[in-house]
Amino acid sequence: MDRETLLSEISLIEPPDRSWEDRAWERLDQLTKPPRSLGRLESLAAQLACIQKTVTPSARPAAVAVFAGDHGVTRRGVSAYPQEVTAQMVRNFASGGAAINQIARSAGADLVVYDVGVVSALDEVAGVAHSKVRAGTADMTEGPAMSVHEAVEALGVGFGAVRDLVESQGTRVVAIGEMGIGNTTAASALGCALVPAAASVMIGPGTGLDERGVARKREVVEQALRVNADRLDDPLEALAAVGGLEIAAMAGAVLGCARFGAVALIDGFISTAAALVAVRLRPQCIGNVVASHRSRERGHAVLLDALGVQPLLDLDLRLGEASGAALAIPLVDAACAVIGGMATFAEAGVSGAEESYA
Numbered sequence: 591m592d593r594e595t596l597l598s599e600i601s602l603i604e605p606p607d608r609s610w611e612d613r614a615w616e617r618l619d620q621l622t623k624p625p626r627s628l629g630r631l632e633s634l635a636a637q638l639a640c641i642q643k644t645v646t647p648s649a650r651p652a653a654v655a656v657f658a659g660d661h662g663v664t665r666r667g668v669s670a671y672p673q674e675v676t677a678q679m680v681r682n683f684a685s686g687g688a689a690i691n692q693i694a695r696s697a698g699a700d701l702v703v704y705d706v707g708v709v710s711a712l713d714e715v716a717g718v719a720h721s722k723v724r725a726g727t728a729d730m731t732e733g734p735a736m737s738v739h740e741a742v743e744a745l746g747v748g749f750g751a752v753r754d755l756v757e758s759q760g761t762r763v764v765a766i767g768e769m770g771i772g773n774t775t776a777a778s779a780l781g782c783a784l785v786p787a788a789a790s791v792m793i794g795p796g797t798g799l800d801e802r803g804v805a806r807k808r809e810v811v812e813q814a815l816r817v818n819a820d821r822l823d824d825p826l827e828a829l830a831a832v833g834g835l836e837i838a839a840m841a842g843a844v845l846g847c848a849r850f851g852a853v854a855l856i857d858g859f860i861s862t863a864a865a866l867v868a869v870r871l872r873p874q875c876i877g878n879v880v881a882s883h884r885s886r887e888r889g890h891a892v893l894l895d896a897l898g899v900q901p902l903l904d905l906d907l908r909l910g911e912a913s914g915a916a917l918a919i920p921l922v923d924a925a926c927a928v929i930g931g932m933a934t935f936a937e938a939g940v941s942g943a944e945e946s947y948a
Contacts, residue, residue, distance in 0.1 A: 591746030606640035606877040614639035635929040646930035652699040652763040659707030659836035660726035661772035677710035684717035690911040697919040707835030730814040741830035748842025767912020777863035779832035783822040792889035825870035840864030848875035857915040858885035883914035
């Protein structure tokens with residue numbers, strides 16, 4: 591997908607039809623419960639009604655899409671784990687041994703893994719969608735992590751992945767996650783550029799850095815922002831300069847969800863950085879975004895605030911892999927079940943609140 595085609599596709603994205611929100615709340619307030627007593631579960635149901643244009647939305651079929659890519663900046667000592675772990679974990683996903691395999695299975699969702707930019711060759715690995723744009727990004731402390739053309743191509747991988755899921759399986763909910771050693775560094779740099787925010791409020795331990803490691807990571811992010819300063823005002827340029835291939839693909843997946851009418855169930859810090867890229871490229875896509883959880887990574891709350899979304903869960907997660915997003919799929923199911931399956935007061939023959947006390 592070239593830049594012109596991508597921009598043409600995302601220009602077709604419109605916000606969800608808010609008239610369905612009114613219809614959803616009208617139904618929710620007639621159901622056999624005190625008004626709004628299910629709290630944010632009802633708000634979620636109303637959002638789903640807007641996205642699907644029905645007061646009986648469904649979370650099925652649901653899919654988990656994990657995008658993988660490597661980062662040249664790992665050579666700067668920004669991760670507790672070596673770069674080869676990315677490829678090793680992709681193989682682990684393919685063989686069914688990772689946390690996300692178990693969580694996706696328990697949630698009744700299909701898992702699809704995409705190699706967008708892993709350094710190692712994975713062509714022989716069955717169960718992986720081979721969509722490699724390039725073998726890892728360049729070191730963003732020395733210049734752009736990738737070209738704009740490559741960023742657009744990676745966006746297209748995620749966009750096309752959602753299109754295929756919707757068209758071939760009728761997928762309604764896509765849990766969006768990643769695998770990539772060093773990608774909290776790229777997500778931090780992107781967050782600093784797009785919020786904008788200082789590195790000091792964005793940088794966290796990632797996969798387990800100590801205080802010295804976090805300080806080194808902050809210096810690396812600040813250097814990358816200085817080196818690429820003239821490229822950070824435009825979201826696409828910023829993505830190419832300090833982002834990652836899997837981050838670009840996740841941003842494309844968010845845009846794809848908005849374009850094709852699916853729920854973009856985003857995961858943690860890195861997935862949220864990708865969603866921020868998508869929203870900066872096409873603000874209308876925010877109506878399709880559901881934040882699954884708030885992670886322990888320091889900058890995640892900053893990114894959630896920048897998007898104006900409130901997460902469903904807060905479980906001290908910091909794994910990635912779409913683990914938090916997959917955990918939230920049953921909540922999306924529950925929201926659909928409530929609005930679609932509960933009886934109204936009239937249908938159940940239950941008396942409503944008396945006017946003098948309502």
